[in-house]
Amino acid sequence: MSRNYAGLSRERIIIEALHIIAGRGLGGLSMRRLGDALEVEAMAIYHHFPLGKEQLFNAIAAYVTSPGPATTSLDGPEEAEPAAEDAEPAGAAEPGPxxxxxxxxxxxxxxxxxxxxxxxxxxxxxxxxxxxxxxxxxxxxxxxxxxxxxxxxxxxxxxxxxxxxxxxxxxxxxxxxxxxxxxxxxxxxxxxxxxxxxxxxxx
Structure with a gap:
């Protein structure tokens, strides 16, 4: 299994976790299965989510409900990843009534x-x-x-x-x-x- 974690990010981990959830349900998500899907060792995921699965669940919930940086204040202080260029509040920011x-x-x-x-x-x-x-x-x-x-x-x-x-x-x-x-x-x-x-x- 690859030890090159250069391309691993919080957002990539979250997206892959969502793919697993879509196919296997929430109960089918484990750090080992997620690591296999990402082709990294499970411990590499803990570099981005040191508090484990609950922290990952918080980040997934944040990602699902709010496009933008895959962070949440429930995780505690940490550096946020840059948002995508098109990651901005949707709908309510548009002009009109x-x-x-x-x-x-x-x-x-x-x-x-x-x-x-x-x-x-x-x-x-x-x-x-x-x-x-x-x-x-x-x-x-x-x-x-x-x-x-x-x-x-x-x-x-x-x-x-x-x-x-x-x-x-x-x-x-x-x-x-x-x-x-x-x-x-x-x-x-x-x-x-x-x-x-x-x-x-x-x-």
């Missing part, structure tokens, strides 16, 4: 959760806080402020939106194997219907 911006963000957030749905169970006990996720939330709150919300209602509304997106994805994934499960187009339509209803109720 506040509701259109929030809709764009919500659809992008949902798409990312669906892409990495095998890791959804990690999010039940982890609330990753990365510079990118905090910036994205600030943009969502800014859009809600434009809608006329003030004070604690802005934070409450943001919580409601995040909860709706995550809950909608969990519901879709949980039932997608059922015979009468909606197809992708109908699932999209149901998500947008619920989002419109939530936005209307917020203001």
């Amino acid at each position: 506040w509701d259109a911006r929030i809709t764009a963000w919500a659809e992008a957030y949902r798409a990312r959760l669906l892409e990495y749905s095998g890791a959804l169970s990690l999010l039940a006990h982890r609330a990753p806080r990365t510079p990118n996720s905090l910036a994205t939330r600030a943009l969502v709150q800014g859009a809600l402020g434009e809608a006329g919300l003030t004070g604690p209602d802005v934070e409450r509304a943001a919580d409601a939106l995040y909860s709706y997106c995550l809950g909608a994805v969990v519901h879709q994934v949980r039932h997608q194997q059922e015979e009468d499960a909606p197809d992708a187009a109908e699932a999209d339509a149901r998500f947008r219907f619920g989002l419109r209803a939530l936005l209307a109720g917020l203001v």
Whole structure:
């Protein structure tokens, strides 16, 4: 097995871990299996995640919920890896009416959760806080402020939106194997219907 770890990074480890989770489930992820997939010894992974699997799980949760540097404050102090050039808060940063911006963000957030749905169970006990996720939330709150919300209602509304997106994805994934499960187009339509209803109720 190769001992050349020059190309090993936190992001590469996380992405490979997500591939394993997608194929084997969360329980199928082990440091040894991850090392085999990366063609390195398992101990090389601990160079990037010295606290072990729980630290890796925190970083996976951060990556899934927030495109950008694969770091999280739950890991403790450490140097963040550079973000990709296109890693920026999605949707809510675009120009346009506040509701259109929030809709764009919500659809992008949902798409990312669906892409990495095998890791959804990690999010039940982890609330990753990365510079990118905090910036994205600030943009969502800014859009809600434009809608006329003030004070604690802005934070409450943001919580409601995040909860709706995550809950909608969990519901879709949980039932997608059922015979009468909606197809992708109908699932999209149901998500947008619920989002419109939530936005209307917020203001």
